[in-house]
Every structure is written in C-alpha cells, then in structure tokens.
Amino acid sequence: MRIRVVALLVVALVAAPVISLLWRVPWSRMSSLLTEEVVTDAISLSLISSVLAAVVALTLGVPVALLLSRMEGVLASITRALMMLPMVLPPVVGGAALLFAFGRRGTLGAALEEVSGLVLPYSLAGVVLANAFVALPFVVLTIEGSLRTLDPRFELAAASLGANQFHTTVKVVLPMVRSSLIAAGFLAWARALGEFGATITFAGNVPGKTQTLPLAVFVAMETDQEAALVMSVVLILVSLVVLLTMRDRWWPSR
Amino acid sequence: MTEFVDILLPELTDRYPGLQVQINIAGSGTLVNQIVEGADADVVLLAGANHMARLQAENAFLPPVPIARNSLTVVVSSNLAESVTTISDLRDAGLQGAVCVPGAPCGELAVAFARAVNLDLSNATREPNVKAVLSKVVRGEVDYGFVYRSDALMAANEVKAIEAEGLDSFTTSYSLALKNSDEVSVSFLEVVTQSKVSRVLEELGFLSR
Numbered sequence: 001m002r003i004r005v006v007a008l009l010v011v012a013l014v015a016a017p018v019i020s021l022l023w024r025v026p027w028s029r030m031s032s033l034l035t036e037e038v039v040t041d042a043i044s045l046s047l048i049s050s051v052l053a054a055v056v057a058l059t060l061g062v063p064v065a066l067l068l069s070r071m072e073g074v075l076a077s078i079t080r081a082l083m084m085l086p087m088v089l090p091p092v093v094g095g096a097a098l099l100f101a102f103g104r105r106g107t108l109g110a111a112l113e114e115v116s117g118l119v120l121p122y123s124l125a126g127v128v129l130a131n132a133f134v135a136l137p138f139v140v141l142t143i144e145g146s147l148r149t150l151d152p153r154f155e156l157a158a159a160s161l162g163a164n165q166f167h168t169t170v171k172v173v174l175p176m177v178r179s180s181l182i183a184a185g186f187l188a189w190a191r192a193l194g195e196f197g198a199t200i201t202f203a204g205n206v207p208g209k210t211q212t213l214p215l216a217v218f219v220a221m222e223t224d225q226e227a228a229l230v231m232s233v234v235l236i237l238v239s240l241v242v243l244l245t246m247r248d249r250w251w252p253s254r
Numbered sequence: 255m256t257e258f259v260d261i262l263l264p265e266l267t268d269r270y271p272g273l274q275v276q277i278n279i280a281g282s283g284t285l286v287n288q289i290v291e292g293a294d295a296d297v298v299l300l301a302g303a304n305h306m307a308r309l310q311a312e313n314a315f316l317p318p319v320p321i322a323r324n325s326l327t328v329v330v331s332s333n334l335a336e337s338v339t340t341i342s343d344l345r346d347a348g349l350q351g352a353v354c355v356p357g358a359p360c361g362e363l364a365v366a367f368a369r370a371v372n373l374d375l376s377n378a379t380r381e382p383n384v385k386a387v388l389s390k391v392v393r394g395e396v397d398y399g400f401v402y403r404s405d406a407l408m409a410a411n412e413v414k415a416i417e418a419e420g421l422d423s424f425t426t427s428y429s430l431a432l433k434n435s436d437e438v439s440v441s442f443l444e445v446v447t448q449s450k451v452s453r454v455l456e457e458l459g460f461l462s463r
Contacts, residue, residue, distance in 0.1 A: 104350075105394045121395060122350055122379055204379030204390075205355070211380070219380060222283030222357025 018236065025233055026226045033230040041208045042216035043234055046193060049124060049212060053131030054189035060132070061139030061184065066169065068140065069147035080144075087137035094134055095201025102129065103202070126203035127210050131192035138187040146180035147173070186246055190239065256385070257404065258299060258321075258428070258446075261454050265445045270438060281383050283357040286312075296439055299430045302359030306429050318429040320463040321446055322455050324402040326363045326424040329413035331394045341371055341418045344398055351378035352387045352399040359426040360384040364400035367424050388413070402426070404459030425461065 026033070033039060068080055086094050102109040102120045112118055120126040154176065158168040174181065196214040203210040205219070213231055220228035259277055267273055278285070278295070282305040289295055290312050298315065300306045306318050330338045338344065344351070353375055354361030361380065368375045379396065381387045387399040392412045403422070406415040430446055432439045445451065452462060 099393075099395065103393075103395050119350075122377070200382070204352075204396075205381065206377060206379050209377070218382070219355045219357065221287065222281065222355065225287075 021229065021232055021236075025229045029226055030230055030233075033227050034234075036227065038207055038211075038216060038220075039227060039231055042211055042213045042231060045124070045127070045208070045211065046213040046235075047238075049127040049131055050189050050192040050195075052124075052128045053135055053192035053195075054185050056128060056132040057135040057139045057188040057192075058181070058185045061136050061188075062143060062174070062181070064136075065140050065143035065147060066173075068144045080140075083140045084137045086134050087141075091134055091195065091197030091199075092201050095130060095198035098130060098133060098198065098202040102126075121202060122204045122206050122210055124209065127199055127212060130198040130202045131195045132188075134195055134198050135188035135191040138191055139184040142180050142184035142187060143177060146177045150176055183246075186242065190242070193235070193239065257408075257458055258455075261451060262442075262445060265451065266442055269441060269445070273438065281355075281358050296433045296436075297430060297442055298433075299428065301426050301428050302362070303427060303429075304362075305359075306431065309431065315431040315433055316435060318431040319443060319447065321428045321430050322452070322463050323425045323427045323461040324404055324459070325422040325461060326360070326367055326426075327401055327403045327406040327421065328398055328416040328418065329388070329391050329401055329406050329409070330398045330416060331391050331396070332412055332414065333394060334397055335414040338398065339416060341373060341416065344373060344416075349397040350395075351375060352381050352390045352396040353378050354384055354387055354400070355380045355382060358383060360387070360400060360402060363424045363426060367400070367421065370420070371418070402459070403461070407459035427463070428460075 064083055068076060068083070071079065089097075098106075099121070100106050102112070104110065104113060104119060104121065109120060112120070118125075120129060150173065154172055155168055158172045159165075163171065194214060195212070196218065199210065199212060200215055200218075205211050205215050207216075211219070213235055217228045217231045217235070220231065256279060259279070263275060263277075266275065278288070278293070280288070282300040282302055285295075285298065285300065286305050286309045289298065289309060298309060299321070300309065300318075301324075309315055310318065328341070328344070338346075338349070353364040356362065356365065360383075365375065367373075379390070381390065381399075384401050384405055387396075388401050388405045388409055390396040391399040391401070392409055398416075406413065430443065432443060456462060
C-alpha cells in the first residue's frame with residue numbers, strides 16, 4: 001500500500017511540470033503559431049533528422065552489438081564502455097568532440113572538405129550525425145542485451161545445415177531479436193528527437209537547415225515564449241503518440 | 255558581460271570582506287525569464303533596453319542605471335584576414351556566418367545592421383550568446399561573426415575586425431537594476447559607476463555610458 005502511494009507521488013511529480021506547461025499554452029493562438037515558417041521548418045526538420053538518425057544509429061549499432069555479444073574479457077569491456085560514452089557524456093561535450101573530428105578545422109572534417117567539398121556542420125547531414133552519435137549507445141545496449149539471451153544452439157543448427165555466418169545472422173539471429181530491434185530504433189529516434197546540446201554545438205543553429213524543434217524552442221524562449229510553448233506541445237504530443245503506440249514493445253520480448 | 259563580473263567582484267569584496275556573492279550568468283533574456291518566474295536577485299545586470307524594460311514592467315526593481323555600451327563589430331577568422339576586408343566581401347555565398355540568437359541584443363543589432371546594408375544572414379548560425387559566436391570565428395568553424403567591439407579587442411590576435419561605415423552606431427547598453435536600496439546594494443552600484451571601473455571597461459573596448 002505504502003509503495004503504491006510513493007509510486008503515485010512520483011508519477012504526479014513527473015506529470016506536474018508537463019501539466020503546468022500545458023496550462024500556459026496559448027491555445028487560441030495555437031493554429032496561427034503552428035503555421036509560422038520558423039515553427040513549420042523546425043517541425044519538419046526534426047521529424048526528418050530524427051528518423052534518419054534512428055536509421056543510421058540502427059544500421060551502425062547492429063554490427064557493434066553483434067560483435068560485443070560475442071566478445072568477453074577486458075577488450076569487450078573497453079569497447080562497450082567506449083560505445084556507451086555518448087550516453088553518459090554531456091551532449092555539449094559530445095558536440096564539441098564531433099566538432100574537433102568532423103568540424104571544418106577538425107582532424108577528419110578538414111580532409112573531407114578538401115576531398116569532397118562536403119561540410120558537415122550547418123547542414124542536415126551534421127544534424128543527423130550529431131543525433132545518431134548520441135543515439136547509438138541506446139541501440140547497442142538494447143540489442144546486445146537481447147542477443148546475449150539467445151540460445152546459441154539456433155546458430156549452431158543453422159551453421160550445421162550449411163548457412164554461412166552472414167546468412168545465419170540475417171536469417172536466424174536478427175529475426176529472433178526483432179522486437180528489440182524495433183525497440184532500439186524507437187529509443188534511438190526518441191533520443192534524437194529531443195537532442196539539443198550536441199546538435200547546437202556541432203551542427204549550429206541555422207533556421208530551416210539545422211534548427212530542430214528543441215533548438216527553436218530554446219531560441220523562442222527568449223523572444224516569443226508563446227511560440228516556444230506551442231512547439232513544446234508538438235514535441236510532447238508526438239512523443240506521447242509514439243510511446244503509446246509502442247506500449248510494451250519498449251521491452252525486448254520476454 | 256562576464257568581464258564585468260571579474261572586475262567588479264574584487265572591488266566589492268575589498269569593501270565588504272567576507273561578503274558572499276552568488277552569481278548567475280546567463281543571457282539577458284534568460285535572466286529576465288528566470289526572475290519573472292520567481293528567481294531571487296538583489297542586483298541584475300542586463301544588456302539591451304528591451305530586456306530591462308521587460309524586467310521593469312514585471313517586477314519591483316528600482317529604476318536601471320546605465321553602466322556602459324558596446325558597439326557591433328564584424329570579425330573574420332584569421333585565415334580570411336587578407337581576402338575579406340569589407341562588408342561586400344561577406345556577400346560571397348560560400349562564406350559561413352554566425353550571429354547571436356534573435357533574443358540576444360547582439361543578435362538584434364546584427365539583424366538590424368544586415369537589413370540596413372542588405373546582407374543576407376539566412377544561412378548564418380544563431381549562437382546562444384556572443385562568446386559562442388566569437389569562439390566559432392576564433393576556431394575557424396565559421397568565416398565571420400557579428401560580435402561586440404570588446405570581443406573583437408579581446409581576440410585581436412585571432413580574428414580580424416572589418417571596417418564598415420555606420421557599424422559603430424549599432425550599440426547595446428548595459429544597465430544595472432537593484433532590488434532594494436540597502437547598504438550593500440547601493441555600495442555595489444557605487445563600485446560599478448566609479449571612474450576607475452569605467453576606465454577599465456573602456457580599456458576592454460566598452461564605450462562610456
């Protein structure tokens with residue numbers, strides 16, 4: 001009984017700020033604010049970049065998860081710690097690190113610009129890179145965890161029937177962790193949608209190009225608080241809809 | 255404005271040994287938001303008349319006292335010091351610019367100036383504050399940035415200021431408002447407005463109030 005009371009208090013504690021925010025929203029100005037170019041630009045950019053970042057993080061995360069799930073020992077621990085780093089680091093530090101690597105004067109970025117003329121900061125590609133960077137640990141963590149619970153006999157059976165390692169992985173192993181692949185994709189997407197620090201530090205804040213919803217909210221807080229609130233509502237609604245449709249899929253199948 | 259604090263604090267603690275000063279450094283718009291939402295402050299130092307007006311309208315602060323001014327400056331990264339020397343050089347489409355966010359006075363000034371000289375800033379990145387703009391130019395992550403005269407002076411070894419007619423007429427004023435007229439607060443105001451501090455500020459590139 002007492003646990004239930006504490007739990008309800010905690011739920012109320014999380015709900016209170018959200019409800020207080022909704023309380024302040026200028027609902028009568030909602031439709032006019034939602035059609036402002038800055039707002040529509042930020043919404044579409046956020047949706048595009050977060051989905052792309054989730055796809056990138058998932059694509060890059062699966063091989064790492066497969067590798068880690070088969071590794072033991074110190075080297076595995078070090079690799080895993082490195083892969084988890086962007087989750088623990090303050091995003092602004094991650095953004096700065098990306099800048100030192102892929103910025104215009106970065107170790108790789110300068111060479112990239114020289115060879116291909118491609119500049120990652122101030123572009124959609126930069127936003128996707130920053131978002132995928134912070135989302136990657138969630139993918140690796142989720143998928144490795146469920147790979148480790150698999151019975152190795154399935155793989156052995158596939159191998160004994162003549163399937164090579166690539167085939168076994170694609171046709172046998174990955175389908176068995178399908179629900180955690182989906183969960184990982186959505187976790188990565190959710191992390192990318194709310195990403196602020198790494199994005200503004202690495203990709204900058206160019207309206208219509210790299211100004212995602214969180215960045216637009218940050219800017220609007222000082223100029224047009226009502227617009228900031230309206231964009232916050234969009235973020236809350238999109239997140240809630242996805243969380244509700246996902247429901248139990250957040251957890252790898254039991 | 256962080257330079258202010260570094261100069262003022264020692265002066266104040268000289269007068270009141272043992273005085274504990276808590277400082278909250280943020281953009282002026284953020285500071286006003288925080289105070290409007292209930293943050294407690296005895297002294298507020300803000301850039302830009304708009305933010306001070308908003309503070310005055312919503313809260314019981316004493317009338318503001320002007321401290322100093324700063325004028326808008328364009329700086330270019332050191333590798334472009336030779337090739338980009340005028341405002342029309344900035345119109346080169348390949349150049350990446352940086353300005354402050356629209357809510358910050360440095361951003362408002364930059365946008366007003368750009369409109370006056372017909373410079374397109376739509377591709378420029380909007381940085382949270384003027385120090386962020388300066389650091390992007392210093393590190394060469396952007397080609398040019400709109401900062402203040404004092405910032406350009408501080409980083410004179412790493413960036414180059416562009417001369418442009420009329421640029422120095424775009425200025426921001428810094429002003430200070432007290433919550434109460436108690437002894438320490440009034441003393442703080444005295445420290446801030448004494449000629450010694452004004453001289454140091456002018457050496458740093460600020461303009462007199």
